[in-house]
Amino acid sequence: MLELSDAQIGGWVASFLLPLFRVGALLMVMPVIGTAIVSTRVRLFLTIAITLAIVPVLPPSPEFDALSLQGLLYIAQEILIGAVMGFSLQLFFHLFVVAGQIIAIQMGLGFASMIDPTNGISVPVIGQFLTMLTTLLFFSMNGHLVVFEVLVESFTTMPSGNGGLLTDQFWLLANRLGWVMGAGLLVALPAITALLVINIAFGVMTRAAPQLNIFSIGFPMTLVMGMIIFWIGMADILSQYQRFSSEALSWLGELVRAR
Template sequence: MFELSSAEISRWVGSYLWVLFRIASLLMTMPVIGTQLLPVRIRLYLALAITALVAPQIGEVPTIDALSLRSWLLIGEQILIGAAMGFSLQLLFQVHVLAGQIVAMQMGLGFASMNDPSMGISVAVVAQVFTMLVTLLFLAMNGHLVVLEVLVESFTTLPIGESLGRLDFQALALRFSWVMAAAILIGLPAITALLIVNISFGVMMRAAPQLNIFSIGFPLTLVFGLFILWVLLGNVLAQYQELAAEALIYLRALVRAS
């Protein structure tokens, strides 16, 4: 009769369980896959499939009782690593959302908002346009495959059981200042052009006080803003490539991958 000891069961369960928690936490928090556009059940099936492929390629994992306190600490460690990686990627998308918000406020479309189906919140229409473009570029340029490659490599650079101390939180903290700077850099041409338009309206109002600048200023600002936005979208690809490359460098630095 074929019998298994508790140590063998713990080793088999651990070799897949710890890997599953890190992969699942990343898939639940990363852009596109971790949004409400993809049902939770599909994300769970995808995490199980990736775990079945990745787990056999990983070396020895700690043999721990599945119900012990150390086991729960190890689960929390893997969830923290996966969530940190997913959050780091989310900042790449939030850069463009913030840039869209800035441009929308400058061109007078800050009141025009719509529900973002991926996040379940209300955002400006311009920000939603930027989000859709970045999502399509992320998938078209195989960004999700690069993320999975870094994830698999993280099991080598951050081994299970001794990885939390190696996680580079400093690289993650630097992303907060990077988000605001990158968003302003994307929207700077539109901000400058609309500032010139508003200054022109101010000069016109000063030269002709009887002119009702509010009745003609808003429509003209809106028209100029749409034209500037159309011109600005022509450079989205180059800006996205630069920001995506920098985001992936930060992601590799976070898990100390080469």
């Protein structure tokens, strides 16, 4: 008859439980998978499946009592690590949302908004378009596989039960918040510059011919020219995505290796 000791059962539970919480926290926070469009049950099944697949190649986890204070601290630490990784990916996706909002406001299309099904908030149509485009590019270029590779590597660089206080990770994450605004502005810069020239031209026309109704002419022209400029700018969106996605994924690797 097979007999199992408490130590053996505790070791098996620890080897599965801690990676489960880190993987689950990442999937609950990361873009697309962690949004409302994917049900909680599906995310739970993905968490269990990914954990079962990666546990055999992970370094051994410390043995602990799951109901003790030490066990709760280990679990909280794993949740924080996974959440920080997922939030860093959210920053990458939101830079395109920021770019879309800047372009929409500049071209006078800021009033045209729709409900974002992933976040449940109202966003400009251009920002939602860039979000969907970024999502398709992310999965078509296997960005999710790179994220899972970094996740598996994080168990070596930040072992379960030995992740420290995550002070360096939170500091790097806080410094990255300014990167979102700068990158979003860089993506929208060509459209902003072109629309600024158009607005200056309308200002000169109004100065030269005060009787001209600039509101009845300028607003439709700015809107139409803004759409044309945005369409032309889509020719360079792939190179911009590759640049910022490479930077974001490499930074994600640096995040889990920070000490």
